Amino acid sequence: MKTLSRILTRLGRGTIFLARTLAAIPQLFVRFGLVTKQLHSVGVHTLIIIIVAGLFVGMVLALQLHYTLTTFGAEDTLGLLVDLALVRELGPVVAALLFAGRAGSALTAEIGLMKATEQLSGLEMMAVDPIERIIAPRFFAGFLALPLLAAIFSAVGILGGYMVGVDLLGVDAGAFWSQIQDKVDFYDDVLNGIIKSIVFGFIVSWIAVFEGYDCVPTSEGVARATTRTVVNSSLAVLGMDFVLTAIMFN
Amino acid sequence: MFKSIELSVGVFVGIGLAALFMLAMQASNLASLNNDGSYEITARFDNIGGLKVRSAVKVSGVKVGEVSAIDYDTEMFEAVVTMQVDDQYQQFPRDTIASIFTSGLLGEQYVSLEPGGDEKLLGNQSEIRHTQSAMVLEQLIGQFIFNQGSDKKDDNSPF
Numbered sequence: 001m002k003t004l005s006r007i008l009t010r011l012g013r014g015t016i017f018l019a020r021t022l023a024a025i026p027q028l029f030v031r032f033g034l035v036t037k038q039l040h041s042v043g044v045h046t047l048i049i050i051i052v053a054g055l056f057v058g059m060v061l062a063l064q065l066h067y068t069l070t071t072f073g074a075e076d077t078l079g080l081l082v083d084l085a086l087v088r089e090l091g092p093v094v095a096a097l098l099f100a101g102r103a104g105s106a107l108t109a110e111i112g113l114m115k116a117t118e119q120l121s122g123l124e125m126m127a128v129d130p131i132e133r134i135i136a137p138r139f140f141a142g143f144l145a146l147p148l149l150a151a152i153f154s155a156v157g158i159l160g161g162y163m164v165g166v167d168l169l170g171v172d173a174g175a176f177w178s179q180i181q182d183k184v185d186f187y188d189d190v191l192n193g194i195i196k197s198i199v200f201g202f203i204v205s206w207i208a209v210f211e212g213y214d215c216v217p218t219s220e221g222v223a224r225a226t227t228r229t230v231v232n233s234s235l236a237v238l239g240m241d242f243v244l245t246a247i248m249f250n
Numbered sequence: 251m252f253k254s255i256e257l258s259v260g261v262f263v264g265i266g267l268a269a270l271f272m273l274a275m276q277a278s279n280l281a282s283l284n285n286d287g288s289y290e291i292t293a294r295f296d297n298i299g300g301l302k303v304r305s306a307v308k309v310s311g312v313k314v315g316e317v318s319a320i321d322y323d324t325e326m327f328e329a330v331v332t333m334q335v336d337d338q339y340q341q342f343p344r345d346t347i348a349s350i351f352t353s354g355l356l357g358e359q360y361v362s363l364e365p366g367g368d369e370k371l372l373g374n375q376s377e378i379r380h381t382q383s384a385m386v387l388e389q390l391i392g393q394f395i396f397n398q399g400s401d402k403k404d405d406n407s408p409f
Contacts, residue, residue, distance in 0.1 A: 040262075
């Protein structure tokens with residue numbers, strides 16, 4: 001009972017916090033430099049891990065699928081399967097998980113440390129709203145960065161699949177692309193994947209900034225909050241993925 | 251310092267947009283769709299089998315358009331299939347035959363048009379008179395078994 005009321009209280013605090021953050025977003029456009037700076041730390045620094053992971057995921061997918069498809073003599077559909085798997089599922093989900101581990105944890109630790117060293121209270125003393133100045137730019141930058149990262153992940157993954165499938169295993173390059181362009185639908189497949197990554201970006205950024213803002217302001221509290229960010233946002237992404245898939249593709 | 255941050259963020263957003271563009275143009279069917287220049291033909295079938303909206307419309311195996319709507323006419327008890335054909339393929343005679351075929355043994359179904367010899371052409375909103383329904387595998391198997399059964403009976407009959 002006590003645990004339940006604690007969870008519900010936290011959820012309520014998180015929602016109020018989210019509403020205040022969203023209300024502060026229109027003012028960001030006046031000073032967009034704040035968002036640019038956060039895009040740098042959240043987006044640019046995550047780029048390398050996304051590109052490398054995407055490349056390897058695409059390459060492994062091509063290897064595994066090729067092994068199974070040759071038993072049916074259907075290697076020509078390799079590109080189609082790699083593309084669909086990446087665009088619909090793996091791109092948004094794996095990019096979101098990596099993003100939670102790489103950028104979400106950093107956001108939480110940074111904000112938590114600001115709270116522990118009383119920088120947030122300092123801002124309040126100077127009549128600067130920390131939500132407007134610190135939280136909102138970080139939240140908005142994460143929200144913008146993840147869809148771009150997921151698209152990069154999928155695109156690089158397809159190229160990785162092409163490298164292994166066509167250059168290494170000898171699938172016909174023309175069949176690889178023509179199957180993709182014939183069967184992958186822009187609205188049903190690609191656009192739904194992008195919508196997924198937008199939702200994931202929202203969830204992961206929300207959890208990351210809230211855990212940081214809400215942490216116990218000690219070194220142990222910051223450590224716990226960082227762990228919670230990664231665990232909770234990974235679970236939220238996977239759970240939300242099931243719900244979104246059920247809505248979109250039935 | 252701030253300039254270099256702006257530059258790297260610009261590069262990041264540029265790569266992201268390029269990836270989106272690649273997914274749209276290279277890795278999906280967006281580039282092959284052009285819905286602006288097309289005209290409409292309808293055809294009535296007794297049975298459309300597994301035909302779906304957005305199935306292909308082909309002539310001699312070349313894709314010329316796609317199915318845009320499938321309705322059921324409650325007065326004639328027939329399926330009405332509406333197709334959008336690209337404007338560049340205007341020259342179909344009035345007595346063109348529309349049939350529903352399957353690509354491969356278990357592949358997707360599509361509408362195949364076979365041009366006839368009439369001098370008048372099919373225009374926008376016109377209807378194809380001659381149609382051939384989809385081949386339903388279960389029906390064929392049923393007929394085959396039925397024929398086998400009746401053949402046997404014939405063999406055993408004294409007449």
